[in-house]
Amino acid sequence: MSVLRAISPDLSRIRLVDQDCLSKRAAQIREALLQGLERPFKHLIDISLGDAHRGGLQPITFVRQVISACLYPSLLDSGRLPTDVKSRARNLLKQCEGESVGSYTATCGLPKIQHSLSEFISRRDRGVPSSPENIFITSGSQQALMLVLRLFVHGKGSLQTGIMTPVPSSPLFNMALSSLGGAVVPYHLCEEEGWTLRLDEMRRALATARRHCNPMGLYVINPGNPVGQVQSQKSIEDVIRFAAEEKLFLLADEVYQDSVHDPTAEFVSYKRVLHEMGPPYSNTVELASFNSASKGFMGECGLRGGYVEFVNLDSAVMGHIYTLFSTEACTAVMGQIALDIMANPPRSGDASYTAFFEEVQNRRNTLNNNAKRVQETLNSLDGMSCQPIRGGIYAFPQLHLPARAVAKAEEAGVAPDLLYCMLLLEEMGLCVGPGSEHLQRKDTHHLRLCIATPEDTLQEVLERLSTFHLHFMRLFSG
Amino acid sequence: MSVQRMMAEKVLTVDTMNSCVKKVEYAVRGPIVLRAVQIEKELKEGVQKPFSEVIKANIGDAHAMGQQPITFFRQVLAMCSYPELLDDDRFPEDAKGRARRILQGCGGQSIGAYSASQGIECVRQDVARYVERRDGGVPSDPDNIYLTTGASDGIVTMLKLLVAGEGRSRTGVMISIPQYPLYSAALAELGAVQVNYFLNEERCWSLDVSELRRALADARRHCNPRALCIINPGNPTGQVQSRQCIEDVIRFAAKERLFLMADEVYQDNVYAEGCEFHSFKKVLFEMGPEFSSTVELASFHSTSKCYMGECGFRGGYMEVVNMDPEVKAQLTKLVSVRLCPPVPGQALMDLVVNPPQPGEPSYSTFIRERKATLSSLAERARLTEQILNTVPGIACNPVQGAMYSFPRVTLPARAIREAEERGQAPDMFYCMKLLEETGICLVPGSGFGQRDGTFHFRMTILPPTDKLKILLSKVKDFHQRFIQQYS
Numbered sequence: 001m002s003v004l005r006a007i008s009p010d011l012s013r014i015r016l017v018d019q020d021c022l023s024k025r026a027a028q029i030r031e032a033l034l035q036g037l038e039r040p041f042k043h044l045i046d047i048s049l050g051d052a053h054r055g056g057l058q059p060i061t062f063v064r065q066v067i068s069a070c071l072y073p074s075l076l077d078s079g080r081l082p083t084d085v086k087s088r089a090r091n092l093l094k095q096c097e098g099e100s101v102g103s104y105t106a107t108c109g110l111p112k113i114q115h116s117l118s119e120f121i122s123r124r125d126r127g128v129p130s131s132p133e134n135i136f137i138t139s140g141s142q143q144a145l146m147l148v149l150r151l152f153v154h155g156k157g158s159l160q161t162g163i164m165t166p167v168p169s170s171p172l173f174n175m176a177l178s179s180l181g182g183a184v185v186p187y188h189l190c191e192e193e194g195w196t197l198r199l200d201e202m203r204r205a206l207a208t209a210r211r212h213c214n215p216m217g218l219y220v221i222n223p224g225n226p227v228g229q230v231q232s233q234k235s236i237e238d239v240i241r242f243a244a245e246e247k248l249f250l251l252a253d254e255v256y257q258d259s260v261h262d263p264t265a266e267f268v269s270y271k272r273v274l275h276e277m278g279p280p281y282s283n284t285v286e287l288a289s290f291n292s293a294s295k296g297f298m299g300e301c302g303l304r305g306g307y308v309e310f311v312n313l314d315s316a317v318m319g320h321i322y323t324l325f326s327t328e329a330c331t332a333v334m335g336q337i338a339l340d341i342m343a344n345p346p347r348s349g350d351a352s353y354t355a356f357f358e359e360v361q362n363r364r365n366t367l368n369n370n371a372k373r374v375q376e377t378l379n380s381l382d383g384m385s386c387q388p389i390r391g392g393i394y395a396f397p398q399l400h401l402p403a404r405a406v407a408k409a410e411e412a413g414v415a416p417d418l419l420y421c422m423l424l425l426e427e428m429g430l431c432v433g434p435g436s437e438h439l440q441r442k443d444t445h446h447l448r449l450c451i452a453t454p455e456d457t458l459q460e461v462l463e464r465l466s467t468f469h470l471h472f473m474r475l476f477s478g
Numbered sequence: 479m480s481v482q483r484m485m486a487e488k489v490l491t492v493d494t495m496n497s498c499v500k501k502v503e504y505a506v507r508g509p510i511v512l513r514a515v516q517i518e519k520e521l522k523e524g525v526q527k528p529f530s531e532v533i534k535a536n537i538g539d540a541h542a543m544g545q546q547p548i549t550f551f552r553q554v555l556a557m558c559s560y561p562e563l564l565d566d567d568r569f570p571e572d573a574k575g576r577a578r579r580i581l582q583g584c585g586g587q588s589i590g591a592y593s594a595s596q597g598i599e600c601v602r603q604d605v606a607r608y609v610e611r612r613d614g615g616v617p618s619d620p621d622n623i624y625l626t627t628g629a630s631d632g633i634v635t636m637l638k639l640l641v642a643g644e645g646r647s648r649t650g651v652m653i654s655i656p657q658y659p660l661y662s663a664a665l666a667e668l669g670a671v672q673v674n675y676f677l678n679e680e681r682c683w684s685l686d687v688s689e690l691r692r693a694l695a696d697a698r699r700h701c702n703p704r705a706l707c708i709i710n711p712g713n714p715t716g717q718v719q720s721r722q723c724i725e726d727v728i729r730f731a732a733k734e735r736l737f738l739m740a741d742e743v744y745q746d747n748v749y750a751e752g753c754e755f756h757s758f759k760k761v762l763f764e765m766g767p768e769f770s771s772t773v774e775l776a777s778f779h780s781t782s783k784c785y786m787g788e789c790g791f792r793g794g795y796m797e798v799v800n801m802d803p804e805v806k807a808q809l810t811k812l813v814s815v816r817l818c819p820p821v822p823g824q825a826l827m828d829l830v831v832n833p834p835q836p837g838e839p840s841y842s843t844f845i846r847e848r849k850a851t852l853s854s855l856a857e858r859a860r861l862t863e864q865i866l867n868t869v870p871g872i873a874c875n876p877v878q879g880a881m882y883s884f885p886r887v888t889l890p891a892r893a894i895r896e897a898e899e900r901g902q903a904p905d906m907f908y909c910m911k912l913l914e915e916t917g918i919c920l921v922p923g924s925g926f927g928q929r930d931g932t933f934h935f936r937m938t939i940l941p942p943t944d945k946l947k948i949l950l951s952k953v954k955d956f957h958q959r960f961i962q963q964y965s
Contacts, residue, residue, distance in 0.1 A: 051585060052590075053585060053588035054586045054588075059588055059590050065560055067560070068556040071556040072555070074568070075556065078568070098541040098544050098545070100541035100547060101791075102788040102790045103541040103789060105790065139816075142815075142816060142817050146815075146816070150667070151496055152495065154496040154497060216490075216494070217489075247487075247489050284488075286488055286490055298590075299590060302584070302588070302591050302592055302821030302822075303822065304820040304821075313488075314492070317490050317491065317492060320492070320499055320500055323502055324499050324502050324667070326504045326506075326508070327507075327659075327663040327664070328630060328631075329628060332627070332823060333790035
């Protein structure tokens with residue numbers, strides 16, 4: 001028997017994302033199509049992941065030009081690249097040890113980029129000060145989340161650390177928490193109200209959790225993933241007050257801050273609201289805010305650039321966080337460069353500005369239009385309903401499935417929405433994510449679609465989905 | 479709740495935080511480096527010092543010390559980032575071919591898409607083929623290859639998988655002393671038991687199985703030892719283990735049912751005459767089915783060292799051998815929690831394992847660059863050992879491989895006492911003084927582990943030859959002054 005058979009129970013507890021079996025099947029089908037095998041569709045569309053480039057959106061030219069020049073500085077002597085690309089690349093290279101992007105950087109990132117980020121944050125927050133030494137540049141926001149969770153999680157039984165997390169949830173966050181031995185303390189967002197955070201629900205969740213674990217943190221996602229709500233300033237204030245009263249550390253996942261579609265909604269950061277609430281909240285509530293180059297207009301998921309900003313943390317604890325993080329060397333330099341451009345994009349007057357601005361506007365328009373179109377189309381289908389997609393990059397419509405469909409799924413031993421997704425994939429060559437992997441209210445079923453995709457792709461998606469849905473509902477209706 | 483009470487205690491304090499995290503130390507980026515960075519700031523601000531620059535010989539970062547990247551790699555990566563460059567005449571056809579192939583393997587043909595958690599499939603296939611070639615045909619299954627964020631990511635993931643149990647059945651992990659402090663840090667955070675086995679300084683840091691037996695027997699009294707970590711070529715010690723030694727370790731692991739973790743990131747950094755890198759996997763398979771079908775092994779590699787020195791890309795992989803399928807499923811699940819390794823690093827790894835071949839346009843430049851880098855490193859390794867050994871009170875074992883020297887320093891009793899009075903490890907006291915007086919940043923041996931009563935420092939061999947000579951002569955002068963001062 002293997003040495004490793006008796007592995008840590010924490011690991012066995014991680015729920016494997018259902019996504020995985022869909023991805024594998026999608027890959028098989030894609031391969032089969034390449035081999036020329038006959039399917040009822042010519043090509044596969046995969047919008048199950050929050051990945052803009054995989055979904056067909058193009059990278060932003062300026063970003064890639066700067067990165068290529070940093071990688072191969074001979075390009076700086078060519079006429080090929082605009083002047084502002086070259087000066088940005090030269091500047092960045094000067095910051096790197098040995099003027100190479102192949103060197104390690106300081107643990108928390110290149111100081112110049114930490115600085116750019118602090119200025120970005122301050123501008124975003126209407127002047128609320130931000131200090132570079134509270135900013136840790138990480139390999140995507142996921143690494144930052146895990147870094148913070150590692151500080152908390154310890155203890156077993158009633159002392160097991162719990163973190164409140166929204167339902168529908170981020171499966172990755174729950175997996176990370178479980179893998180560290182922490183308890184997921186779910187609080188349900190209110191679907192009928194457009195996925196709002198309700199204090200009464202949060203209080204209920206907390207009171208229940210206190211019977212079996214030690215809740216220390218509250219994880220919020222704003223704009224929401226996968227649900228796309230955008231919290232009002234008042235809602236954020238309420239949550240901050242709640243966290244202060246109940247002594248919870250706030251983890252604010254704000255990676256979709258750049259994606260707000262509803263013109264009546266506005267992204268306001270937890271940090272800014274906290275500051276505007278004044279003392280005692282503003283100088284006591286402990287907060288970690290997370291952002292990333294993976295989402296927003298850049299969509300550079302593969303470069304792994306993210307950061308966390310800490311607010312009001314104990315200085316001795318900050319020392320330990322630094323030491324802990326230093327064991328991981330540093331974040332990949334390409335990811336750091338993407339963050340620099342996110343924080344400090346071309347300005348009016350710069351050579352690349354016009355083209356850059358146009359690309360970014362097109363991206364934003366695409367997302368806005370997609371959000372509108374998806375809502376309209378899905379709400380027009382019988383047996384499907386979709387709350388307003390105020391922000392983020394997903395649609396998370398509810399499926400109102402006939403009893404026979406639910407029964408069939410139970411027979412097959414899979415969640416009903418997963419069965420739906422599997423059949424959708426086989427029949428229409430469309431891969432979307434099942435709501436079941438986000439935890440959801442019992443007996444509700446949802447789908448997750450990433451809307452960061454070209455408009456004509458989305459059009460095709462909606463056609464395939466509508467066709468399939470009508471067929472599915474007819475098939476399983478009594 | 480009253481305002482006062484709200485202000486009184488934070489949620490996250492040193493008392494409420496995960497106590498294991500408090501035990502984590504990592505000397506390579508620790509207090510001495512923080513002081514070095516401070517000194518650099520002071521120099522920039524115009525503060526007078528007995529030196530004009532800080533030399534960071536603390537970290538195995540070749541590019542930081544002026545080593546040039548491999549042209550071919552950077553050309554391909556530039557085209558992968560900005561595919562418009564694929565029509566640029568300055569780039570050779572073989573580089574373009576590689577770039578196109580990598581982009582084909584990426585979602586949406588972009589390095590900005592997430593890859594599968596285990597890594598881009600065509601890259602894993604190329605890694606498997608590289609391993610087969612390197613190991614004289616021993617088969618490698620791409621499914622057993624996991625691309626990682628540097629080797630560190632793979633090492634920590636495996637340790638997470640290994641550590642279980644409570645009290646007397648808590649997992650023990652055997653690690654060499656001296657060791658690379660990622661291991662001790664990870665074990666501290668996981669609350670695992672670190673089981674030290676001492677390398678033999680008198681015999682060029684070789685590994686004696688008798689020492690392994692001693693350490694294991696001791697450990698079994700208070701924990702459940704399940705794994706044995708070995709770094710070859712060694713960090714910080716620079717030894718290249720003999721083939722016989724590797725066989726002995728494998729035999730020991732087989733007999734004692736230990737999971738073997740072979741950190742082989744310096745596999746191309748072999749300098750000394752008569753030394754050769756033997757991969758654990760290759761030796762394992764050459765030992766026949768009794769061992770090759772039972773011993774469980776994970777080998778680690780990285781893009782940060784060897785002749786590439788591309789630390790900033792965070793590229794790496796691990797290969798698992800004879801892993802139980804259920805455990806492997808858990809491993810696959812665990813790696814998915816961190817999403818995927820940086821795609822540029824994966825692309826770079828693809829090039830490292832699949833470099834230009836004879837006949838291809840980039841081949842001769844590639845070989846020339848590679849050779850120049852490795853022979854320069856070999857020369858600096860030799861120089862370092864030679865010069866340090868001319869200093870009375872400093873004894874340096876041959877730097878057979880890797881990127882560091884780890885000389886032993888004999889410290890006067892008065893210095894040791896003064897250090898202890900300050901609550902500092904004596905070699906930290908020594909290195910801090912060296913830093914303040916010469917601007918040279920090294921890492922004290924206490925950061926890596928050493929036999930009680932001995933003191934060392936780790937210095938990289940990476941500064942360019944001229945600078946290295948200056949560095950070594952400053953260290954020599956400092957040491958002589960130090961001895962005089964404290965005698």
